[in-house]
Amino acid sequence: MAKPIFKLRFEGVTAGYGNLPVVERLSFTVREGERLGLIGRNGAGKTTTLATAMGLADLIDGRIYLGEADISRASTFARARAGLGYVPQSRDIFPSLTVEENLLAGLQGRSAGEALAQVYKLFPRLKERRNNGGTKLSGGEQQMLSVARALVGKPRILLLDEPLEGLAPMVRDELMDAIVRMSEQFGVGCVLVEQHVDVVMKFSSSVIVLERGVAAFSGPTAKLSEDAALLNRTIGLEKC
Numbered sequence: 001m002a003k004p005i006f007k008l009r010f011e012g013v014t015a016g017y018g019n020l021p022v023v024e025r026l027s028f029t030v031r032e033g034e035r036l037g038l039i040g041r042n043g044a045g046k047t048t049t050l051a052t053a054m055g056l057a058d059l060i061d062g063r064i065y066l067g068e069a070d071i072s073r074a075s076t077f078a079r080a081r082a083g084l085g086y087v088p089q090s091r092d093i094f095p096s097l098t099v100e101e102n103l104l105a106g107l108q109g110r111s112a113g114e115a116l117a118q119v120y121k122l123f124p125r126l127k128e129r130r131n132n133g134g135t136k137l138s139g140g141e142q143q144m145l146s147v148a149r150a151l152v153g154k155p156r157i158l159l160l161d162e163p164l165e166g167l168a169p170m171v172r173d174e175l176m177d178a179i180v181r182m183s184e185q186f187g188v189g190c191v192l193v194e195q196h197v198d199v200v201m202k203f204s205s206s207v208i209v210l211e212r213g214v215a216a217f218s219g220p221t222a223k224l225s226e227d228a229a230l231l232n233r234t235i236g237l238e239k240c
């Protein structure tokens with residue numbers, strides 16, 4: 001029998017903080033190597049959706065599966081160990097450590113040589129700066145480092161929360177190219193939260209548009225491009 005495709009699946013998820021729901025009845029699947037975009041206005045619940053997947057927000061109703069396992073009640077650590085990676089909006093790098101030390105902090109029992117070779121191939125700029133301290137990096141390099149560090153943990157599905165925030169267009173392109181190569185070469189599934197609609201449309205094969213915590217659209221990116229009314233509502237978001 002063929003091996004089942006590894007995936008992250010939300011089934012009717014309502015989640016928030018305490019008993020207060022922020023996202024409601026959200027269902028989606030992202031498979032290994034697939035790229036899903038999550039867009040919506042400020043406060044729509046995008047970060048909360050990713051936090052819920054990681055076990056960092058409160059699941060009120062519904063279920064979350066990773067691979068074949070129901071992880072709805074699993075700890076954040078167990079989710080990470082099971083193949084879920086997370087790049088939070090805050091660039092959580094250790095400023096007192098060098099680039100390479102930051103990367104090695106993300107190792108989960110993996111050989112350091114193999115992990116570093118993989119990320120340096122994707123991010124040659126980090127290789128050049130591997131002995132630099134975290135504080136000596138530009139914003140773009142810091143963001144690359146936080147994506148690279150998540151990759152060192154060998155995630156099968158990676159959640160990315162606005163990785164392009166505050167970056168110049170050229171650096172944005174460089175980072176997005178590396179994320180696409182990561183997804184294609186290593187089969188990593190991605191959920192990308194992003195303000196730039198154009199970036200999401202180019203990056204993702206499917207998109208969810210969140211409006212006040214509810215999916216106003218969920219489907220193939222090409223179909224969203226045809227929905228002018230919804231795009232107009234959503235395009236209040238930044239265009240590149």
Ligand SMILES: Nc1ncnc2c1ncn2[C@@H]1O[C@H](COP(=O)(O)OP(=O)(O)OP(=O)(O)O)[C@@H](O)[C@H]1O
Binds near residue numbers: 022041043049
């Ligand atoms: N830790 C928290 N405790 C309580 N409420 C929260 C918490 N974090 C976020 N919220 C609320 O949840 C709602 C959704 O926030 P969330 O950060 O998920 O939206 P978002 O779509 O990611 O927005 P943005 O684009 O501004 O990051 C907001 O009303 C916010 O105030």
